[in-house]
Amino acid sequence: MDSRVHLDNISMKFGDFTAVHPLDLDIQSGEFFSFLGPSGCGKTTLLNIVSGFLEPTTGSISIGNEPMGAVPANKRPTSMIFQNLALFPLMSVAENIEFGLEVRGVSKAERRKVSDRLLELVDLPHSGQYRIDDLSGGQKQRVAIARALAVEPKVLLLDEPLSALDLKLRQHMRTELKEIQRRTEITFIYITHDQGEALTMSDRVAVMSAGRLQQVDTPIELYRKPKTAFVAEFVGENNRLPGKVVAVDGDQVLVDCGAAGQFRGQLGGQLEPGQPCGLYVRPESLKAATDQDTNRLDVSVETVNFEGAHLTLETRHAQLTSMVHVQADQRAYGGQVEQGANLSLGFKTEETVVLPEDGPLETIHD
Amino acid sequence: MIKQLTARFGGPMTLVVLLLLWFWLIVLVLLPQLIMIDYSFKPNLIPSQLGGPEDVYTLGNYQTLVGNDIHRTIFFKTIWSSILVTLLTLMVSYPVAYFLAQLATAKQVMLIALLLVIPYWINEILRTFSWYLILSFQGPLNALLLGMGFIDRPIRFLSGDGGVLIGMVYAYILFMVFPLYNAIESLDNNQVRAARNLGAGLIRIHWRIVIPHAKPGIATGCIMVFMLAAGSYAVPALLGSPGSRWFTQIIYNWFFEGGNWNMGAAYAFVLLILCIGFIAAIMKVFRIGLGDIGK
Incomplete structure (x- = not known):
């Protein structure tokens, strides 16, 4: 599956404010790619541009070599895990996971198979009938991952999904996310201000500041050979x-x-x-x-x-x-x-x- | 509870508050209702007959309603039309409420809320009369439609139920918009985005995410509008044609033109039962409790 993400001259302005200065970026198929930066650096804006929630001021995006310019958010091969997870509280765990398939007209029996399989994958077997409110923070996290994976996206977008968890769970979920990414071979685009998360999980990290890419590199290179003072001070x-x-x-x-x-x-x-x-x-x-x-x-x-x-x-x-x-x-x-x-x-x-x-x-x- | 109140306000103050509460509940709410119910089960007698052999409890007043074809028809037509008003109001209010709660900027909310409220600064009768003018045979609406070429001869809006429906939807829009707004406003916008991200289109997002979330608001709005519509007098009296009489008009006639309070009380009591039944049905349909409606 070709799930390369290519950003070409992407920029974003809100009125006078430039959230993202023009930038080019290639994210490889199956790569775990992170955007790391302090809040307000433009990383969430970029994620929203990739998902289609925002129309960039300039530039274009392609996913797997297909231009996304005319593709609305609900037709893109991306799937997002929200910071607050945004699970549907009035639906059961299984209904949450199956929602994307329901939209696509998949039969009920087929949907159930997928949600059962995904619940296994995220280590929550046989919990499809539970209500969202009955789950713990970590379990909700897994359901959100399963829901996003159910639609078989080419690209999974993660908007600081671990920030609401406590430290222990966060570290555990890091390993698990990495493991899920390895097994599914989906391109992960991960947004975080937590360098620990970015460095431990990512194949490559883009450090952002004030709407600009400071450096795009592997975690080791970022740490050993920072190219700007900002990166040297922000990472580690x-x-x-x-x-x-x-x-x-x-x-x-x-x-x-x-x-x-x-x-x-x-x-x-x-x-x-x-x-x-x-x-x-x-x-x-x-x-x-x-x-x-x-x-x-x-x-x-x-x-x-x-x-x-x-x-x-x-x-x-x-x-x-x-x-x-x-x-x-x-x-x-x-x-x-x-x-x-x-x-x-x-x-x-x-x-x-x-x-x-x-x-x-x-x-x-x- | 009394203990808590006593601890907080002291004995005498608590007593005063409780007495006022009971006075309101018993003397101002319960007693008048009970007197009306009592009236409704008694025949209409002249004063000299009161306490006489004819002053007995009877179902006669209710039998009149059951036996009178016209009144019965109007009763059911009132129910049906009130349901129609409720649905129309819901359809008109939902997009407005959704826009206000999820899409509008603070400034737009202010402006639209103001525009919604301003008409209510005017007396209901005057508001309804203005619709009488707008909808009249040679009124501005017909002139506009004729002028724009949508119709080639004026429409009689005020014959039949059309005028009453329009007038009521207009009169009760606020009672639907605000509960809906309250309910939809508490919906996390990320839920909508998540649904969209998973591929859902506009209709599915509303059907599966927004409307289920807004259920208590929809129920509250429907109950309010239905009760106001079923109990409305001014709108049908002003905008209704002879063929579109409302049950409240019959009750009015019994009281003030027929001089038969007992009969009027029986009719009014039936209407009350109907409204309570409607609330119960809505609560059942939407699977919500009384507490949710208060929200």
């Missing part, structure tokens, strides 16, 4: 040291961070000597310095948090205003770090990314 924990480019040498940059010293990192964007930039190091990349380290930073420990497997330290360099977060194995530093202790931290060039500063924040009105 990161320490940012502000500085100025001293020299660019191939894919490496030498950065002068004033009183903190000079450091070497990977070039993450377009940079010229003298340009202000940000140097990004992940908390887990900061280790006790050894003789081999070219990047060294002396800090004093302000807070120690024991979190079981690891320690997180909040440390400060004497001349830097912002905290430096360090994450260490609990056995590191001899298992003992105390408040006020002085540490010499070292970090590798290949685990350090240097990025240009983001332009001034987009004003909401263009």
Whole structure:
């Protein structure tokens, strides 16, 4: 089944407000693709454009090579799981799941077969006769998934479907969603502001901010090689040291961070000597310095948090205003770090990314 | 409950409230009804005969209604026409209520609600008279239709039941729109979107999602409009033709022209029973309880 989704020059304006700036995007057949961004970044707007609830201001969409321009929302090969699930409370579980088939004129017996099979798939066998209100949050979630799958969509659209669940259930449903996606081979387009969800489940993630795609990449690449300051700060924990480019040498940059010293990192964007930039190091990349380290930073420990497997330290360099977060194995530093202790931290060039500063924040009105 | 009230308002205040409540319930509601029921089972006597040998309970008044072909026909016609008014009002009000509750902007809601309410600032008789003018043989509606070429000779709207139906639908639209609006407004718009996303067209979305959700509102509106229609006097009196008399007009005649209160009370009591029966039937059909109607 060809279920590629192709967005061509899609943009969306509401009056003066530009929710989505023109963008192109190809989502592969059977891919688990996430849009990740803070609320108001335009990700839900994009989802509504794909589902047909919104008409884009410019551009066109095709699903499986078929243009969707003239196809109304109720005829598209997409199926949506809503943030509040939007199950039909006056219908039974089975009736909910079968609704899409009822619309398509499938016979009652045939419908029952499908809903029974789907209830098995989502691990809720023999619960077709229940009322929606009798179900727990997680069960409702599964019914919503089954209802969306019943119409055999090419593309499943998920609008933060896990946000209403508690933490444990959320983590469990992540695995399950991924598993269902693997079994059904449907293209999943997942909207979330929760990077944990996006990183654990997705094949690729599009990070969005202020109506623009910041970076489209695999979760690992996003984490290791952010291409913009926004991505570096939004995805995962990161320490940012502000500085100025001293020299660019191939894919490496030498950065002068004033009183903190000079450091070497990977070039993450377009940079010229003298340009202000940000140097990004992940908390887990900061280790006790050894003789081999070219990047060294002396800090004093302000807070120690024991979190079981690891320690997180909040440390400060004497001349830097912002905290430096360090994450260490609990056995590191001899298992003992105390408040006020002085540490010499070292970090590798290949685990350090240097990025240009983001332009001034987009004003909401263009 | 009395304990709670006493705890909250103190003994004397509670007593006053309860007394007022009972006064309202017994003296103002129950007693007049009981007197009318009592009247309805007694023959119409001149004062000197009261308490005499003829002052006995009898079913005579009710037998008159059963035995009188014309009155019986008018009774059933009133039921039928009231049902028709109710259905017409529902059909007219549903799209308006849906638009107001789900599609309109706050500004549009204000404007339309205002337009709906303004006519009610005018007395019902005057409103009905204005329809009398609009619908009359040489009135503006006929002139408009003639002018636009839809008809080649004026229509007698006011002969037959047409005028009464139009007048009543117009008079009771608010009593249908507001319960419907309340019910539909509480529908999560995502339900409609979900149905649409699953492939449902306009009619199915309404039939399977919106209308089931709006059931209590529909029931409330239908009950109100039916009772107002069945008990209406002004509209049929003004817009009705001689052939479209309403049961209320007969009751009126017994009271004020026939001077026979006993007969009128019997007829009125039958109408009351009819209305209660209608409420019960609607509640049964829509499978809702009394509590849902209050919502």
